[in-house]
Amino acid sequence: xxxxxxxxxxxxxxxxxxxxxxxxxxxxxxxxxxxxxxxxxxxxxxxxxxxxxxxxxxxxxxxxxxxxxxxxxxxxxxxxxxxxxxxxxxxxxxxxxxxxxxxxxxxxxxxxxxxxxxxxxxxxxxxxxxxxxxxxxxxxxxxxxxxxxxxxxxxxxxxxxxxxxxxxxxxxxxxxxxxxxxxxxxxxxxxxxxxxxxxxxxxxxxxxxxxxxxxxxxxxxxxxxxxxxxxxxxxxxxxxxxxxxxxxxxxxxxxxxxxxxxxxxxxxxxxxxxxxxxxxxxxxxxxxxxxxxxxxxxxxxxxxxxxxxxxxxxxxxxxxxxxxxxxxxxx
Ligand SMILES: [Zn+2]
Numbered sequence: 626x627x628x629x630x631x632x633x634x635x636x637x638x639x640x641x642x643x644x645x646x647x648x649x650x651x652x653x654x655x656x657x658x659x660x661x662x663x664x665x666x667x668x669x670x671x672x673x674x675x676x677x678x679x680x681x682x683x684x685x686x687x688x689x690x691x692x693x694x695x696x697x698x699x700x701x702x703x704x705x706x707x708x709x710x711x712x713x714x715x716x717x718x719x720x721x722x723x724x725x726x727x728x729x730x731x732x733x734x735x736x737x738x739x740x741x742x743x744x745x746x747x748x749x750x751x752x753x754x755x756x757x758x759x760x761x762x763x764x765x766x767x768x769x770x771x772x773x774x775x776x777x778x779x780x781x782x783x784x785x786x787x788x789x790x791x792x793x794x795x796x797x798x799x800x801x802x803x804x805x806x807x808x809x810x811x812x813x814x815x816x817x818x819x820x821x822x823x824x825x826x827x828x829x830x831x832x833x834x835x836x837x838x839x840x841x842x843x844x845x846x847x848x849x850x851x852x853x854x855x856x857x858x859x860x861x862x863x864x865x866x867x868x869x870x871x872x873x874x875x876x877x878x879x880x881x882x883x884x885x886x887x888x889x890x891x892x893x894x895x896x897x898x899x900x901x902x903x904x905x906x907x908x909x910x911x912x913x914x915x916x917x918x919x920x921x922x923x924x925x926x927x928x929x930x931x932x933x934x935x936x937x938x939x940x941x942x943x944x945x946x947x948x949x950x951x952x953x954x955x956x
Contacts (some may be wrong), residue, residue, distance in 0.1 A: 628751040630738070636663045636706065636757060641697040646708060648749045654725050654742040662693040662707040669703025670855045673758040674848075675750075676708070678765060679817065680715025680723075684831045685764025688844045698796050699858045701886035706754060712746060721768065725825065732810070734818035742881050750819070751818065760794070760825040762851065763815055763846070770938035771833030773949075774898055775843045775867060776802035778828050780811055782820050789956075794825055796875060797854035800845035801867045804830075805954050825923070827851070833938070845869055876951035878933060884948035887922050891939045892947045900932040908932070908948055914940075 634644025642663050674692065676685030689709035696705060709754040710716050711730065712911035718724040728743035736747025755761070759954040765863065767773040782788040795803045811817050829847065832840045845867040850862040864871035886892060890913040902908055909924040934949035941947060 626892060630745070630753060632661070632753055633658075634663075636661070637665060638663070639665050639667075639921045643759050646749060646753060648742070648746050649738070651739075651742060651745060657746070659708055659710060659712060659713065661740055664696055664700050664705045664707075666700050666702050668703070670857055671704040671752055671758040672706070672767070672852075672855065672857065673761045674705065674707045674764065675711045675761065675815075676764040677710035677712050677716045678763055679721045679729075679768070680712055680717070680769050681719050682766040683836050684766045684841060684844055685829070686710045686716065687836065688848065689764060689843060691841075691845055692848060693827070696852075696858075699860075700707075700852075701857065701859055703855075703857050704757070705857060706757060707755070708750075711750060712743070714742065731815055732813035734813055734815050746815045747815075755819065755822070755824075760827070760855065761815070761819050762827045762829065762848065764829050764831075766831040766840075767833040767934065769833065769835065771934055771936045772803050772898055773830065773833045773934040775800045775832055775840065775847065775865070776804050777847070778804040778806045779826075780806055780808045780816060780828050784820070784823070787820060787823060787825070790827055791827070792875070792954075794827055794851065794854070796873065797851050797862070798827075798829065799850045799862055799873050800829070800843065800847045801865075801870075801873060802933065802951075803873065803875040803954075804951060805875070807877070807879045809880055831933075833864075839867075875954045876931065876933060877954040878949055878951040881927065882930060882950040882952075883946045884908065884924060884927060884930070886911055886941045886943055886945045886951065887924065889940075889942045890914055890922075891940055892924070893921075894935045894937050894948070896932045896935070896948070898932050898935060900929075901949075902926045902932060903929045908937075909937075911941075911947075926950070
């Protein structure tokens, strides 16, 4: 049985109102009801905050719920819509993609009304929430296999003016890294769809490994800084404390900065994030585990750069990215 996508409440009502965003059911899945917090304080910026786009990145849903607790008192103007979990099926399964149809929600925008459940989620957000806002903060993290510093990222945007505004907004989070990330898999991204409408889209990527108190505190501080920069909250922005430092740098990573595993096996890193490495340095070793003729394979730095991320939490196939390099971003 199918119902049209809809909101169960008046999202424009003054003050705090709550209800559900209903994603229509289909042959693959029953109707989904996503909890929504809507905060209206009159004229001003209009912001959508989403978490749980990928189901194994749990910092976003947690921090979004935390924001929903203190924002009703702190917000001074404008409109903020919070949807802590836009893909509850993936979050329940603790998977990146939706288990029902195997699709990556972040490659399905703007979605389809008559598509599979992931496409229907994208379509519902695109049509019922995006028209309400000018800016989107989508809260991701690097998941359990990566060591990655707290970062705000954007992919290069063809529209130079939107790119400049996006980098400025990203830097306002004051997280340790603002990363301009060249990517070859952008069609269907939430980012791309929002950018095509000339709106600001910020993707926060918070560290890897397990969900930790330090990471959550950094994430929340970063979001508060961004809300101050937008003018939605009063206060003084502050750099979060990360590994005993309060600092921020803007970097870019190119497709050629992806260091990939030469063979299948287990990756042993020989570098740490923020290490400065030189071309030819041994930055890790790949251990093929399926042969008695055990011979570790050295992984060499392809270029002189900064280590930005390390993936060592899983057995990898040949060609899997194991280290991400970056360099200072210059406009
Ligand atoms: Zn993600």
